[in-house]
Amino acid sequence: MWLVPAAVGVECPAFGQAGPPNADRRLTIEWSAPAECPSRDELVARVGALVGAPRGPSERVVAARGRVTSSRKAGELRYRLDFVVRGSEANARALNDDDCSHLVDAAALILALDLNPNLLLDPSPTDALEEEPPRNVAGAPATADLGAAPNDKALPKADARAAARHESPTAAPPGPARLNVHAGARITLDNGALPRAALGVGPFVAVARGALAFEAQGTVYQEQFTVSGPRGGSAGAYVSLSTVSAHACLRALPLAIDVRTCLGGELGVARTSGVRLEQSEEATGLWTAATATLSARVLHERMVSPVVGVSFVRPLGAPTVYIERFGTVFEPAPVGVRGFLGLDVRFF
Incomplete structure (x- = not known):
């Protein structure tokens, strides 16, 4: 019996089209x-x-x-x-x-x-x-x-x-999420923790994997001056604040922007220098606070990405500034607000 060679010539269809019949009739x-x-x-x-x-x-x-x-x-x-x-x-x-x-x-x-x-x-x-x-x-x-x-x-x-x-006969799960580490610096504008709105600056580091992230940040704020009492400026205090914070975050990965919602805490040192007519006094107190943060990275797929966000700060333990014969000249607001802007560098 003679077999005649069969020429196989099936054109590749355009994307998304059914195309011509297959060469294999099965x-x-x-x-x-x-x-x-x-x-x-x-x-x-x-x-x-x-x-x-x-x-x-x-x-x-x-x-x-x-x-x-x-x-x-x-x-x-x-x-x-x-x-x-x-x-x-x-x-x-x-x-x-x-x-x-x-x-x-x-x-x-x-x-x-x-x-x-x-x-x-x-x-x-x-x-x-x-x-x-x-x-x-x-x-x-x-x-x-x-x-x-x-x-x-x-x-x-x-x-x-x-x-x-x-391969599973039913469905293959997605591969394990990669571990991302990035760090950078942030400029923060605080309103509530100090006598006046103050700028702060400090380093930042984060570790993220899948929908979870952990962030840590240190910030040093500008010293601010407050006055009080009937002498109108003859007594007052300088207040400064340095903090370290840590947050656990959830990431909204399907979005084009990396949006993170974070809850965490803050530990710091508040220093005061009281001024009155007779003498100047200095004191140091412990600062603790709970924080809630919402941040966004607009170019998170690139190595360098700008990040913006807002935080709400609830002081848990904060020193008040008291001057003898003048009374309390400053205490932090019940809830403070901070806005920040920074650059993150992704290492891997």
Whole structure:
């Protein structure tokens, strides 16, 4: 019996279109993927490499639909494959990987197992890959149509078994979130902790992973002067404040801007220098406060990102300034407000 070589020529459809029929009549695939991903023809070729050539018209026919989308998170390009075999819509798969070719391997394995459920139980190679091709009268190998173009890459069966162990048959969870460390400096405008609105400056460091972050900051504020009493300026006090704060934060990652909502505490030292007619006195007291912060990083995917935010400060333990014969000349506000602006540098 003479075999006539079959020419395989399936055009790759445009993105998101169904396109012409597949070369392998066992498969009806609707395929949509970015241009850098393997085409539908290559997906069919990888299935053919796993299960071999069609054996007859009675073989099972599988219809499926697959869509690959790409997204960029934390500077990394990720691919997602939504794949479903028709008739098994309840078992739709959602696979994630940073290599689109790996997702096509997984889709080929799913289709191959649907065509031959015993594929991975058989330790021997498939007939199409191991048997010597039939020869014609002249002794030249005849061409067999495996549903793939001559130059298409085939996925070895051993690799398919490894992919089956690596990929879940239902859904692949996203990879572990990367640990990000960034640091910088911030300028803060405080209203409430000191006698007058005061500027402060200090370093900042944060560690973030996924939706969680931990932040720490140190700030030194400008010394401020307050006066009180019937002599109108003959008595008063200088007040200065230095603090260290720590916060636990939740991040709104799906947004284009890294928005963080934080709760934390603050520990510091308040220094006062009282002035009256006879003499000058100095004192140091402990400052403690609870803080709530809302911040935003507008270019968080870049190495250097500006950050802006606002904090509400509730003093828990704060010294008041008292001058003999003049009484209390200053005590912090029940709730203070701070605004800040800074630059963050992401190290990794």
